[in-house]
Amino acid sequence: MFAPRVAASLRTAGRIQTAAVAKNAFVRARVMAPVGTRILSTSQSNQKELTVAPLVEQRKNRPTSPHLTIYQPQLTWYMSMFHRATGGALAVGLYGGAIAYAVGPLVGLGFDAATITSAIATLPVAAKVAGKFIVAYPFTYHAFNGVRHLIWDTASKLTLKGVYSTGYTVLGLSTVSALALAFI
């Protein structure tokens, strides 16, 4: 392979660098041992530690390429993102409320319709209107955009023009209906 002198210097250099890299005491003991001493041979799990574990650790520290932060903002993927986000938020609310109602009696949490409605009644009018808008907007957006998805599932409006026209329609309808619901 290499000349003996080069191999010896590589060995020392590799040993020093490897010792710096190796956080494992086992590896340090093996690598920093004096040349010529006999150490017990390694088992398979230790070899895996020596060779595969550092690679796995390296992968955890590698950065990922930017994607959402660099792609041009477009109606298409913004609306898709908001469809998923609003759906997730509404579902979290549903799950939280239903699970709280189901396990409430077991942990002594006073969670039923009467307490909820009376708690809402204590809020000022502005907070109630704002709260209703904040709850209604995700719902109307997700509902109208869901209809848009179902229209696409019939293989209709799957052109750039169709996507943008239905998209703006959904935005308009959802905002208007959310405002209407907030002031009921």
Place this chain on the structure above:
Amino acid sequence: MALRLAASPMAMSRSTASFRLASAIRASPSLNARVYFHATRSAASDASSDVTEVYKAKPFKIPAPNQVHGSYHWDFERILSVSLIPLFAASAFNGAHPITDGLLGVVVPIHAHLGFDAMVTDYLHPGKVGNLGNKLISWSLRGATVLVLVGCYQFNTSDIGLTELVKKSWQA
């Protein structure tokens, strides 16, 4: 007999920690270990007993096609979504009714579960959280959905019902 080759150091980058580690292992006279990187399964199985395999490549098995997880799942998803439109419309125009409330308490949680399942498939897949992590999360989601179904049923039967709750909260 096939020639067994150790990975050439020249083929790898000389500055990576793994290369330094591998060359340290190779160069160390006191360490009785060999570093092998096998590209094929047959090469791995050719290894004799005195060489300890540290990295086995497992061929990826493509899952068998199954309509339940494929087109039937898609059909079920869309049927549920479509049925939500008349359900919410009826609930909005007719007010509380045991049938609409009961259906809402079943269809909406399942619709939410399907959405969460899609998000788990996209963001919390085995490649990211491991096979065990993905299984844990999937089963936790199923458990949570069962709890939600139970909670909605309890609310519809022993309390005022979902539509009435929304109506009363809106008018509070």
